[in-house]
Amino acid sequence: GESVGLHLPTLSVQEGDNSIINCAYSNSASDYFIWYKQESGKGPQFIIDIRSNMDKRQGQRVTVLLNKTVKHLSLQIAATQPGDSAVYFCAESYSGGGADGLTFGKGTHLIIQP
Amino acid sequence: DAEITQSPRHKITETGRQVTLACHQTWNHNNMFWYRQDLGHGLRLIHYSYGVQDTNKGEVSDGYSVSRSNTEDLPLTLESAASSQTSVYFCASSQGVRQTQYFGPGTRLLVL
Numbered sequence: 001g002e003s004v005g006l007h008l009p010t011l012s013v014q015e016g017d018n019s020i021i022n023c024a025y026s027n028s029a030s031d032y033f034i035w036y037k038q039e040s041g042k043g044p045q046f047i048i049d050i051r052s053n054m055d056k057r058q059g060q061r062v063t064v065l066l067n068k069t070v071k072h073l074s075l076q077i078a079a080t081q082p083g084d085s086a087v088y089f090c091a092e093s094y095s096g097g098g099a100d101g102l103t104f105g106k107g108t109h110l111i112i113q114p
Numbered sequence: 115d116a117e118i119t120q121s122p123r124h125k126i127t128e129t130g131r132q133v134t135l136a137c138h139q140t141w142n143h144n145n146m147f148w149y150r151q152d153l154g155h156g157l158r159l160i161h162y163s164y165g166v167q168d169t170n171k172g173e174v175s176d177g178y179s180v181s182r183s184n185t186e187d188l189p190l191t192l193e194s195a196a197s198s199q200t201s202v203y204f205c206a207s208s209q210g211v212r213q214t215q216y217f218g219p220g221t222r223l224l225v226l
Contacts, residue, residue: 032212043204043217044157089156093212102215106156 012111019077021108023090026071032093035064035075038107039086047075047088077110085112116141120205120218128226133192135221137205145208146188147215148172148180150201157204163188164211195225 031052036044050057063076087107118139148160159172161180206215
């Protein structure tokens, strides 16, 4: 089965609120993680990544948190906007996994309520 | 700006026909990948290449082939299309091993 999964398939938030999308991974050897955003009819778009030597990384309105102890990854989106509506995937990678070792989760659909 | 493109964006074909999907990137990336995306399965790796003349099988490679004659292109061929190959196909590229993969816009393929 999938080694990367998401807790909630759909997340609905009010415009302007903060969103938190969660991801659990099972491979303790994973040391590189990526979040992608996929809008309807488009390809996945890179948002932010983090390596296992970090606990937190911030981008523009987004923050990724990594908790290696419980093998949990989260994506926080600040001040959610309508354009944030999309499916969000996490992906993990580990050395020796082959093909860059990327394993993708199935995705969480983020819905922004006006 | 550098980019990755796919063509065609939509394709309808019949069972048994050979189909080739094109992928072209202008980032000069060494690594290129083909995925298929289906409901309930997420992204699954079909084939990948680490450079010219290099090709490797992914998780769901049966019925597909690729060739890498230059850095920019990795065409995906369905030797004899089957209805089970109806899917959305994404091409991706990355500069190096275990670095971020950048995706194309996708090709929606329907096999009748």
